[in-house]
Amino acid sequence: METNTQRLLHTFATLADLGQEIANTADFEEMLRNSFHLLLGSFAIRRGAVGEYDRDRGELRLVAARGLSQSQDTSLPISSEHARELASLGSALSLDDSTREADRFLEDHHDAFPGVEINLLVPLVVRERLIGVVLLGEKATGEKFTDEDLEVLRTLTRHIGVGIHSHRLLEEVESKADENRRLYDGLRTIYKETVHAFAAAIDIKDRYTQGHSVRVGKYSEIIAREMGWSDDAVEGIAIAGYLHDIGKLIVDLNVINSPDRFNAKESKEMSRHPAAGYEILSPISHPYADIPLMARYHHERMDGNGYPDGLKGDQIPPGAKIVTLADSFDAMTTDRPYRKKLPLADVLEDFRANTGTQFAPEVVCAFCRAFLKEIEGTTKEQRLIRLLGKNYENVERVSPLLSQLISDLDGGAMAATAH
Amino acid sequence: MADTTGESPVQARRVGDTAIIYASDYLNKLSGERIERECKRQLESGSRALVINFRDTELVNSIGVSILMGVIDAAEQNKARLIFSDVNSHTAKLFEMLGLTRHVSLAKDEGEALSQVAPQKNAVGS
Numbered sequence: 001m002e003t004n005t006q007r008l009l010h011t012f013a014t015l016a017d018l019g020q021e022i023a024n025t026a027d028f029e030e031m032l033r034n035s036f037h038l039l040l041g042s043f044a045i046r047r048g049a050v051g052e053y054d055r056d057r058g059e060l061r062l063v064a065a066r067g068l069s070q071s072q073d074t075s076l077p078i079s080s081e082h083a084r085e086l087a088s089l090g091s092a093l094s095l096d097d098s099t100r101e102a103d104r105f106l107e108d109h110h111d112a113f114p115g116v117e118i119n120l121l122v123p124l125v126v127r128e129r130l131i132g133v134v135l136l137g138e139k140a141t142g143e144k145f146t147d148e149d150l151e152v153l154r155t156l157t158r159h160i161g162v163g164i165h166s167h168r169l170l171e172e173v174e175s176k177a178d179e180n181r182r183l184y185d186g187l188r189t190i191y192k193e194t195v196h197a198f199a200a201a202i203d204i205k206d207r208y209t210q211g212h213s214v215r216v217g218k219y220s221e222i223i224a225r226e227m228g229w230s231d232d233a234v235e236g237i238a239i240a241g242y243l244h245d246i247g248k249l250i251v252d253l254n255v256i257n258s259p260d261r262f263n264a265k266e267s268k269e270m271s272r273h274p275a276a277g278y279e280i281l282s283p284i285s286h287p288y289a290d291i292p293l294m295a296r297y298h299h300e301r302m303d304g305n306g307y308p309d310g311l312k313g314d315q316i317p318p319g320a321k322i323v324t325l326a327d328s329f330d331a332m333t334t335d336r337p338y339r340k341k342l343p344l345a346d347v348l349e350d351f352r353a354n355t356g357t358q359f360a361p362e363v364v365c366a367f368c369r370a371f372l373k374e375i376e377g378t379t380k381e382q383r384l385i386r387l388l389g390k391n392y393e394n395v396e397r398v399s400p401l402l403s404q405l406i407s408d409l410d411g412g413a414m415a416a417t418a419h
Numbered sequence: 420m421a422d423t424t425g426e427s428p429v430q431a432r433r434v435g436d437t438a439i440i441y442a443s444d445y446l447n448k449l450s451g452e453r454i455e456r457e458c459k460r461q462l463e464s465g466s467r468a469l470v471i472n473f474r475d476t477e478l479v480n481s482i483g484v485s486i487l488m489g490v491i492d493a494a495e496q497n498k499a500r501l502i503f504s505d506v507n508s509h510t511a512k513l514f515e516m517l518g519l520t521r522h523v524s525l526a527k528d529e530g531e532a533l534s535q536v537a538p539q540k541n542a543v544g545s
Binding site (some may be wrong): 003006007013014017034037038039040041042043044045046066139140141142145233332 | 448480481482483484485487488489491492511516517518519520521522
């Protein structure tokens with residue numbers, strides 16, 4: 001085989017191996033070391049080193065070396081001005097030729113390579129920036145590097161340069177992604193704290209329903225989790241619960257705090273709050289879906305007799321159906337100026353009576369399941385029972401009612417009345 | 420026989436103070452590093468000559484060449500002789516083209532390699 005052909009085949013094989021190495025994104029330093037050894041092996045060069053240039057620190061950190069007395073941990077200072085000069089060369093620089101850059105490099109770093117003759121300095125340049133340097137000693141043949149050799153070296157080192165550049169881009173993207181994640185988490189926390197503050201503000205306005213919004217949020221969360229919603233959607237429904245009554249902020253304080261049942265005029269004033277809540281919440285970019293809609297539709301009914309839009313059955317968003325039940329449950333289990341809280345058996349009887357007309361069967365069923373699980377101790381947390389507070393003792397007494405309601409709903413006896 | 424890595428063993432044997440190390444069918448990074456470790460281990464344990472037998476070697480890639488350059492360096496530093504034996508014609512041409520043959524002798528087989536190191540053995544032994 002002709003020497004030239006063999007030389008060409010050896011170079012092709014090196015390029016193929018180099019391509020595989022560059023694609024190794026798992027271990028950057030291993031990639032750089034192997035690429036460097038491929039380069040040495042391509043010309044049988046005994047000594048050399050490859051370094052990554054850190055622009056911020058102004059130094060060249062040697063990543064791999066062979067035949068040098070220096071350890072691989074060596075870092076060589078390179079000023080930004082010198083880095084620009086090296087980058088402007090953009091190709092292999094024979095140190096046999098006395099050029100300003102070569103002389104300067106040897107002057108600056110003579111002590112770093114005692115007793116070692118460096119014949120070639122190859123700046124690794126990507127997008128006109130110095131990102132590394134390859135230093136090479138003489139070939140095993142003892143011959144000078146030919147123009148063809150330098151051309152091959154440029155091709156090989158360009159690959160190595162791209163490998164370093166890709167690694168940096170990847171690191172940059174990962175770092176940006178981390179930063180964005182932190183910012184997003186921070187914004188989410190601020191959003192949640194703001195929502196809690198709003199919920200407190202809503203509840204303070206109504207002296208009879210203190211803590212109502214927060215409880216509705218928590219009941220909604222429990223129901224949604226029981227229905228198998230994702231963590232993100234469960235967080236969203238909790239927020240919707242906290243904010244469902246935000247429209248009350250525009251309702252006359254005297255109406256809200258009226259000690260009696262509302263008259264027709266007061267009812268009309270009060271019924272403005274779901275649509276008003278929607279108007280307040282719509283301009284906000286919520287990190288969860290449909291928060292404004294859940295506020296707007298939490299007084300809609302399955303039979304179409306609710307307000308503000310008279311939606312029916314599946315026209316009502318699932319989240320709004322959950323908030324509706326949570327809202328009603330809290331209303332019935334807390335004292336109001338015109339009545340005391342209801343016994344749990346009466347509350348469940350109300351659910352039974354109004355499932356399919358006011359409440360969605362699947363939501364009532366999920367609520368009963370979650371409640372029963374807490375009573376029977378099959379869930380670790382007793383969130384629902386804790387929310388009811390000590391005014392409801394012996395909750396286990398309603399277990400048969402819950403079981404019966406679940407059975408009726410699952411069996412479809414009540415679902416038939418839905419929609 | 421020596422196994423220094425706990426990975427696939429590198430076959431090696433000693434004839435006097437000459438170590439004979441057997442290269443595998445493809446001399447790349449993995450197998451090359453094993454050979455380099457074994458060569459250095461043999462040098463540290465007093466071998467005055469190394470023979471790397473390439474009888475099973477079909478192909479040597481660039482990393483393999485680079486590693487062999489490292490072995491040449493190590494042998495020179497230890498003032499030990501280094502001989503490659505049983506090199507196929509393709510690999511021999513590659514070594515010649517790249518200049519490895521300026522730093523290492525090629526022998527057609529182990530017997531020739533051992534006879535090449537014999538005078539030095541005597542010299543060292545005397």
